[in-house]
Amino acid sequence: MALSLGTAGAAVAAPASSSGPRGEVPFGPVTVADLEAGGSYARAVQLSEPRPGRSRTLLATFQQFDVEKPGGFQISRSDDGGRTWRQWSKVPDDGEPGRIWLQPYLYELPRAFGGLPKGAVLCAANSLDFSSTRIVLYASVDRGLTWRFLSTVAEGGPPRAENGNTPVWEPFLLLHRDRLLCYYSDQRDPSYGQKLAHQSSRDLRHWGAVVDDAVGDEYSQRPGMITVAQVHRSLWIMTYEYGVSDTYYPVRYKLAPDPESFGRSPAHELLDQDGYAPSAAPTVAWSDSGGPGGSIVVSANSDADFFVNRALGDPGRWTRLSSPMPRGYSRFTIPLAGTGSRHRPGLVFVVTGAPYGEQAPVQAGVVQLD
Numbered sequence: 001m002a003l004s005l006g007t008a009g010a011a012v013a014a015p016a017s018s019s020g021p022r023g024e025v026p027f028g029p030v031t032v033a034d035l036e037a038g039g040s041y042a043r044a045v046q047l048s049e050p051r052p053g054r055s056r057t058l059l060a061t062f063q064q065f066d067v068e069k070p071g072g073f074q075i076s077r078s079d080d081g082g083r084t085w086r087q088w089s090k091v092p093d094d095g096e097p098g099r100i101w102l103q104p105y106l107y108e109l110p111r112a113f114g115g116l117p118k119g120a121v122l123c124a125a126n127s128l129d130f131s132s133t134r135i136v137l138y139a140s141v142d143r144g145l146t147w148r149f150l151s152t153v154a155e156g157g158p159p160r161a162e163n164g165n166t167p168v169w170e171p172f173l174l175l176h177r178d179r180l181l182c183y184y185s186d187q188r189d190p191s192y193g194q195k196l197a198h199q200s201s202r203d204l205r206h207w208g209a210v211v212d213d214a215v216g217d218e219y220s221q222r223p224g225m226i227t228v229a230q231v232h233r234s235l236w237i238m239t240y241e242y243g244v245s246d247t248y249y250p251v252r253y254k255l256a257p258d259p260e261s262f263g264r265s266p267a268h269e270l271l272d273q274d275g276y277a278p279s280a281a282p283t284v285a286w287s288d289s290g291g292p293g294g295s296i297v298v299s300a301n302s303d304a305d306f307f308v309n310r311a312l313g314d315p316g317r318w319t320r321l322s323s324p325m326p327r328g329y330s331r332f333t334i335p336l337a338g339t340g341s342r343h344r345p346g347l348v349f350v351v352t353g354a355p356y357g358e359q360a361p362v363q364a365g366v367v368q369l370d
Contacts, residue, residue, distance in 0.1 A: 024081070024336060024339050024347055024366070025366070026324075026347065026365070026366050026367055026368050027083060027365055027366055028082075028324070028325060028350070028363065028364055028365015028366060029324065029325055029326065029352075029363035029364065029365045030082070030083060030084070030085075030363065030364055030365060031085075031361050031362070031363055032060050032062075032076050032078075032085045032351065032361070032362040032363060032364050033062065033074060033076055033085070033087075033361060033362040034361040034362075035064065035361065035362070038064070038353065038354045038358070038359030038360055038361070039062035039063065039064050039353040039354065039360075039361070039362045040062060040063060040328060040329040040330070040353035040354045040355075040356065041062060041063040041102070041103055041104065041329055041330045041353065042060060042061070042062040042328065042330070042331070042332055042351040042352050042353045042362050043060065043061055043062070043104050043105055043106050043332050043351070044058055044059060044060040044061075044082075044106065044332060044334060044349065044351045044364070045058070045059050045106040045107060045108050045121060045334075046058050046108075046334050046336075046349070047059065047108055047119070047121070047143060047144075048108060048110075048118075048119055049119065055079065055080050055081035056081070057077065057078065057079050057143065058077070058078045058081070058082050058334075058349070058364075059075055059076070059077055059088065059106055059121065059143075059144045060075070060076045060077075060078070060085070060106075060351050060362070060364065061073040061074060061075050061076070061091075061104045061106060061123070062074070062104070062353050062362045063101065063102045063103060063104060063353075065100075065102075071096055071097070071098075071099050071100055071101045071127075072090050072091055072092050072093070072094070072096070072101050073090065073091050073101055073104045073123070073125065074087060074090055075087075075088045075089040075090060075091060075144050076088060076362075077144065078364075081349075081366070082349055082351075082364045082365070082366065085364070088144060088145065089140075089144055089145050089146065089147070091104075091123050091125075091138050091140075091147040092138060092147060092149065093146075093147065096127060098129060099127050099128060099129050100127075100128050100129065100159075101125055101126070101127055101128075102125070102126045102128065102169075103125060103126040103169060103170045103171065104123060104124070104125045105123070105124045105125070105171050105172055105173055106121060106122070106123055107121070107122045107123075107124070107173040107174075107175075108120070108121050108122075109121075109122065109175060110175060111175075113175060113180065113204070114180065114201070114202070114203045114204035114205075115203070115204070116139055116141060116204070117141060119143075120139055120140065120141050121139070121140045121143065121144050122137060122138070122139050122140075122150075122173055122180075122204075123137070123138045123139075123140070123147065124136070124137050124138075124153070124171035124172075124173050124182060125138075125171065126168070126169060126170070126171065128159045128167075130158060130159075131157075131158055132155060132156065132157065132158065133155070133156040133157065133158070133159050133167040133168050133169065134152050134154070134155045134156075134168075135152065135153040135154045135155075135168055135171045135182065135184055136149065136151070136152050136153070137149075137150045137151050137152075137153060137182070137204065138150060139204070150204045150205060151201070151204060151205045151206070151207070153171065153182045153184070153199060153201075153207050154168045154182075154184060154186070154199065154207070154210075155168070156168035156186070156187065156188055157187075157188070161187075163187075163193030163194070163219065163220060163222070164193070165187055166187050166188045167187050168184055168185065168186055168187070168188065169184060169185040169187075169224065169225075170184055170185045170224065170225050170226070171183065171184045172184070172226055172227050172228060174228055174259060176259050176260065178202060179200040179201060179202055180200065180201050180202075180204060181198050181199075181200050181259065181260065182198060182199055182200070182201070182207070183196065183197070183198040183213065183226045183228065183238075184196075184197065184198070184226070185223070185224040185225065185226070186210065191215075191219070192215050192216055192219060193216065193219050193220055193221065193222050194216075194222040194223060194224055194243070195212055195213075195214065195215045195216070195223060196212070196213040196214040196215075196223045196224065196226045196238075196240055197210045197211060197212050197213055198210075198211050198213060198260070199211070200260070211260065211263065212263045213226065213238065213254075213262040213263050214226070214238070214240060214252075214254065214262065214263070214267065216242075221242065221243060221244055222241075222242070222243030222249075223240050223241070223242055223243070223252070224240060224241050224243060224249075225240055225241050225281055225282065225330065226238055226239070226240045227239055227240075227282070227283045227284050228259055228284070229284045229285050229286040229296070230259070230286060231286045231293070231294060231296055231312055231313065232293065232312060234257045234258075235255060235256075235257060235312060235313070236255070236256050236257070236258065236259045236262075237253055237254070237255055237284055237286070237296060237313055238253060238254050238256075238259075238262050238284070239251060239252070239253045239270070239282040239283065239284040239298055240252055240253070240282065241279065241280050241281060241282060241300075242267070242269075248279060249279045249280040249281075250269055250270075250277045250278075250279050251269070251270040251277065251278050251279060251280075251282045251298065251300050251307075252267045252268060252269055252270065253267070253268050253270055253284070253298075253313065254266070254267055254268070255268075255312075255313045268313075268315045269315075270282075270298060270307060270315075270318060271315070271318060272307060272318050272319060272320050273316075273318065273319060278298070278300035278302045278303050278307060279300055279301070279302045280300060280301035280302055280329075280356065281300060281301035281329050281330040281331075281356065282298055282299060282300045282301075282330075283298070283299050283330060283331060283332050283333065284296065284297070284298050285297050285333045285334065285335050285348070286335065287335035287340065287345075287346050287348060287369060288335070288337065288340075288342075288346070289335075289339065289340025289341055289342070289344060289345055289346030289369065290308075290310050290340060290342070290344070290345040290346065290369055291310040291311075291342060292342050293310060293311060293312040294310070294342075295308055295309070295310050295335075295345065295346075295369050296308065296309040296310075296312075296313060297321075297333055297335065297348060297369065298318075299327075299331040299332070299333060299350075300327075301327065301328070301329050301330070301331075301355055301356055302327070303327055304322075304323055304325065304326055304327040305320045305321060305322050305323060306320070306321040306323055306333075306348075306367075307319070307320060307321070308320075308321050308369060321367075321369060321370075323350070323367050324365065324367065325350045325352060325363070325365050325367060326352060326360065326363065327352070327355055328352030328353050328354060328355055328360070329353060329354060329355055329356040331350065331351070331352035331353075332350070332351050332352070333348050333349065333350050334348065334349040335347075335348050335349075336348065336349055336366070340369070345368060345369035345370050346368070346369055347366050347367070347368050347369070348366065348367055348368075348369060349364065349365075349366050350364065350365050350366070350367060351363070351364045352364075
């Protein structure tokens, strides 16, 4: 947790006038929510089963540090591909008075699971007060309009992002085979200042043992903020920040044949073709366009540019993609399926809030991976 590439081979985002397949075009940034206190750590999910002739519905949310307002997450909805937004709901409904809500993650179940139907939306988050941190899970079966509590995945100590304390942070969800995986940052292990781990559940109520995914070479180092994407039938990538000091969190990544086996994989530092290292709050996604191996897209708090790899994560093949979308703390992307091909780059939806420690509205847009 951050509380705490040169021009060679560069790619450039297409201007807003460029047209994509199926009528999709780059646009933005547009405002999702304009807040007095600002918002960050924005997340979105694109819902399945679009209505004929209409853009898919998007839900978006974000965190706020404004402790004077009730807790919970505002859920915003767009039915036109992210161009316009309206407030839709809140999770949880009452904000659980007395607690602060950070680090949301939205996920749609691709199939029926754990007693919920295909298309149910999950929201994982960190619910905290001055004595504890809790990674909790909520669910909606009406496209994000109402929510109910399912379970607590992990519970840690007070929200102090310094070594020697025991909080948990930053959940990320993935349904893999017959289990839901919840990845998170974990300071509870006395052997590490912070590590990355996951737990799994077959019923969304009970959670298995902690499995390590990334640890520091030294106690003081702090791997954090894991996100995961599948880049091939038998290849997965996880990105994370690697806290080597109080002010420097270079982006690292691992590749593994299975999303539950990252712990055995070596770590790579993400460097562009000029040797530049982006830092802090990375997220990763994969587009099926732009080459035979598709395009891995990474964002980091340090840059408005994105970092793209079309060689299945080869450490020597990262290039920069300039973008009209502003940088942000844990900026989030959703590749838009069917908007490109193996010969043509596709489009990516982007949602972002303020960079860490700054104030800005929550904004969204679509960029092309040229």
